[in-house]
Amino acid sequence: xxxxxxxxxxxxxxxxxxxxxxxxxxxxxxxxxxxxxxxxxxxxxxxxxxxxxxxxxxxxxxxxxxxxxxxxxxxxxxxxxxxxxxxxxxxxxxxxxxxxxxxxxxxxxxxxxxxxxxxxxxxxxxxxxxxxxxxxxxxxxxxxxxxxxxxxxxxxxxxxxxxxxxxxxxxxxxxxxxxxxxxxxxxxxxxxxxxxxxxx
Amino acid sequence: xxxxxxxxxxxxxxxxxxxxxxxxxxxxxxxxxxxxxxxxxxxxxxxxxxxxxxxxxxxxxxxxxxxxxxxxxxxxxxxxxxxxxxxxxxxxxxxxxxxxxxxxxxxxxxxxxxxxxxxxxxxxxxxxxxxxxxxxxxxxxxxxxxxxxxxxxxxxxxxxxxxxxxxxxxxxxxxxxxxxxxxxxxxxxxxxxxxxxxxxxxxxxxxxxxxxxxxxxxxxxxxxxxxxxxxxxxxxxxxxxxxxxxxxxxxxxxxxxxxxxxxxxxxxxxxxxxxxxxxxxxxxxxxxxxxxxxxxxxxxxxxxxxxxxxxxxxxxxxxxxxxxxxxxxxxxxxxxxxxxxxxxxxxxxxxxxxxxxxxxxxxxxxxxxxxxxxxxxxxxxxxxxxxxxxxxxxxxxxxxxxxxxxxxxxxxxxxxxxxxxxxxxxxxxxxxxxxxxxxxxxxxxxxxxxxxxxxxxxxxxxxxxxxxxxxxxxxxxxxxxxxx
Numbered sequence: 001x002x003x004x005x006x007x008x009x010x011x012x013x014x015x016x017x018x019x020x021x022x023x024x025x026x027x028x029x030x031x032x033x034x035x036x037x038x039x040x041x042x043x044x045x046x047x048x049x050x051x052x053x054x055x056x057x058x059x060x061x062x063x064x065x066x067x068x069x070x071x072x073x074x075x076x077x078x079x080x081x082x083x084x085x086x087x088x089x090x091x092x093x094x095x096x097x098x099x100x101x102x103x104x105x106x107x108x109x110x111x112x113x114x115x116x117x118x119x120x121x122x123x124x125x126x127x128x129x130x131x132x133x134x135x136x137x138x139x140x141x142x143x144x145x146x147x148x149x150x151x152x153x154x155x156x157x158x159x160x161x162x163x164x165x166x167x168x169x170x171x172x173x174x175x176x177x178x179x180x181x182x183x184x185x186x187x188x189x190x191x192x193x194x195x196x197x198x199x200x
Numbered sequence: 201x202x203x204x205x206x207x208x209x210x211x212x213x214x215x216x217x218x219x220x221x222x223x224x225x226x227x228x229x230x231x232x233x234x235x236x237x238x239x240x241x242x243x244x245x246x247x248x249x250x251x252x253x254x255x256x257x258x259x260x261x262x263x264x265x266x267x268x269x270x271x272x273x274x275x276x277x278x279x280x281x282x283x284x285x286x287x288x289x290x291x292x293x294x295x296x297x298x299x300x301x302x303x304x305x306x307x308x309x310x311x312x313x314x315x316x317x318x319x320x321x322x323x324x325x326x327x328x329x330x331x332x333x334x335x336x337x338x339x340x341x342x343x344x345x346x347x348x349x350x351x352x353x354x355x356x357x358x359x360x361x362x363x364x365x366x367x368x369x370x371x372x373x374x375x376x377x378x379x380x381x382x383x384x385x386x387x388x389x390x391x392x393x394x395x396x397x398x399x400x401x402x403x404x405x406x407x408x409x410x411x412x413x414x415x416x417x418x419x420x421x422x423x424x425x426x427x428x429x430x431x432x433x434x435x436x437x438x439x440x441x442x443x444x445x446x447x448x449x450x451x452x453x454x455x456x457x458x459x460x461x462x463x464x465x466x467x468x469x470x471x472x473x474x475x476x477x478x479x480x481x482x483x484x485x486x487x488x489x490x491x492x493x494x495x496x497x498x499x500x501x502x503x504x505x506x507x508x509x510x511x512x513x514x515x516x517x518x519x520x521x522x523x524x525x526x527x528x529x530x531x532x533x534x535x536x537x538x539x540x541x542x543x544x545x546x547x548x549x550x551x552x553x554x555x556x557x558x559x560x561x562x563x564x565x566x567x568x569x570x571x572x573x574x575x576x577x578x579x580x581x582x583x584x585x586x587x588x589x590x591x592x593x594x595x596x597x598x599x600x601x602x603x604x605x606x607x608x609x610x611x612x613x614x615x616x617x618x619x620x621x622x623x624x625x626x627x628x629x630x631x632x633x634x635x636x637x638x639x640x641x642x643x644x645x646x647x648x649x650x651x652x653x654x655x656x657x658x659x660x661x662x663x664x665x666x667x668x669x670x671x672x673x674x675x676x677x678x679x680x681x682x683x684x
Contacts, residue, residue: 033243078350107352198452
């Protein structure tokens with residue numbers, strides 16, 4: 001995973017709450033077996049509407065999505081994060097993220113920054129009054145800057161550290177393989193195994 | 201400190217305590233007892249293992265099935281859609297290569313992953329269960345800590361059989377009283393979500409408690425836990441009891457003999473202590489609950505079936521008001537319209553929420569001897585091949601077919617419309633599934649979430665209806681035809 005410390009790019013105001021992962025990427029695109037190439041799938045249904053924000057310049061070149069509360073609800077599909085990244089987004093700001101989406105973002109190096117709704121409203125105003133304004137997301141100081149707005153954001157310490165260091169999760173866990181093996185020796189015998197298969 | 205059920209299950213699975221506070225504080229590393237796999241969220245994870253030269257640590261704690269992207273017709277023929285066929289074939293190849301047990305299309309144990317696990321007795325109290333699917337919360341009905349995860353975490357579990365998990369907060373959902381006839385588990389959970397909102401459960405594990413929950417069957421408890429994720433929760437669970445044990449006893453992978461006794465002894469400890477405190481408590485009155493239905497485009501936008509479509513003005517919060525306006529426009533609804541006057545085109549009975557035997561029986565009991573509204577298309581999709589076989593043994597397939605419904609093969613089907621089972625633009629559906637998002641069941645489709653009995657009553661009347669709206673069942677369909 002690439003290291004993330006700070007990013008500056010055009011902000012995209014998405015004035016909508018409950019943007020679920022079915023909207024971020026509809027199920028029909030989930031048939032693919034690759035991890036990349038999902039840029040065309042991002043917000044596929046909404047992008048058919050010429051008035052949709054990503055169909056307007058300069059927002060189509062945006063890299064920081066500024067969304068309403070409860071972003072990423074619904075399906076666990078990590079394809080939602082892949083699609084945002086493939087399109088060019090580096091960070092999403094929202095006052096509330098669904099837990100699974102937030103987790104998926106952290107694994108993929110997409111920064112999910114929790115910003116108070118009052119600050120989101122201020123940033124929306126800046127971006128709407130001056131389209132093309134850049135947003136800076138600084139993970140070191142946990143601060144977001146846009147025009148004259150400077151606001152703190154929340155992210156859990158562990159995800160922040162992993163993003164800053166660009167660390168691979170599985171590699172980190174496998175450093176503790178002895179602990180895993182030791183735990184396995186204590187598991188009760190009645191816990192089920194899928195193999196050998198027992199059938200009805 | 202006295203622990204809640206969720207905290208007990210968590211503590212029993214800690215492989216390595218987290219490093220506490222600080223800049224690089226590591227969360228607890230938890231052992232995963234069961235990993236369920238399906239074709240959609242696994243191919244990139246298997247590929248990741250291959251690229252890193254890693255093995256799948258515990259094939260014997262892993263099981264796969266084909267469900268999301270499978271057809272529900274002509275399952276003996278090659279899958280028509282080439283991309284879908286490739287995805288299914290990829291799962292088959294991966295399971296072969298990594299030694300994972302797979303129940304493929306056509307196999308008697310194939311079906312929706314959350315129906316298959318409990319049915320085989322693989323889901324048991326006190327376990328940690330994960331799957332690359334948000335409705336993994338279903339398995340919480342057994343008193344398991346069950347969570348949906350993304351593909352990166354799927355790969356992590358494959359490689360390590362563990363997950364690093366952030367601590368959670370606890371929420372008690374207390375449902376006291378007795379459900380009235382025609383009111384079911386689906387109505388309880390839709391009412392809970394409407395009450396706490398789609399983000400109300402974020403960061404929480406919900407424990408469903410109270411006399412109304414204790415009175416529910418396992419399948420009904422699964423319906424409730426299944427939709428915990430629609431309230432944003434990390435997981436939802438119910439403490440195991442005799443109902444749980446009776447359901448499990450004798451299932452293929454349930455413990456046997458002395459191991460059963462040892463297991464029950466342990467399972468009996470799996471309850472929240474009387475003096476344990478929850479971070480939040482929510483109360484719901486089962487006595488006054490009515491059949492519930494959604495009117496909007498997220499599962500929190502629901503009302504009693506006997507009420508009217510709400511107005512955006514009913515919502516104080518600006519975001520909720522804007523969301524309601526947008527939802528009404530998408531759904532093609534006027535504020536103030538009685539919900540029961542809304543005409544639907546399609547009825548879908550299926551999904552991991554409501555596709556088990558009890559769901560099919562409850563719907564069949566409503567339609568038996570009645571006539572389907574001629575304009576309604578009704579799809580019945582059993583949750584698993586096993587459910588389909590059992591239903592056919594009871595003659596339920598005949599009840600549905602006589603009524604004019606389509607009797608399909610098992611899978612996720614129209615819940616998410618990945619396969620050909622989709623709504624047309626503008627088509628309105630009463631659906632026993634779990635999500636009414638824009639376009640969820642097909643581009644431009646309009647979804648109302650309902651219980652199986654409301655779905656069945658709606659198929660009879662053509663408008664959203666509760667069983668109590670139906671005329672008394674005639675002696676037979678023939679009598680009804682003569683009378684007409």
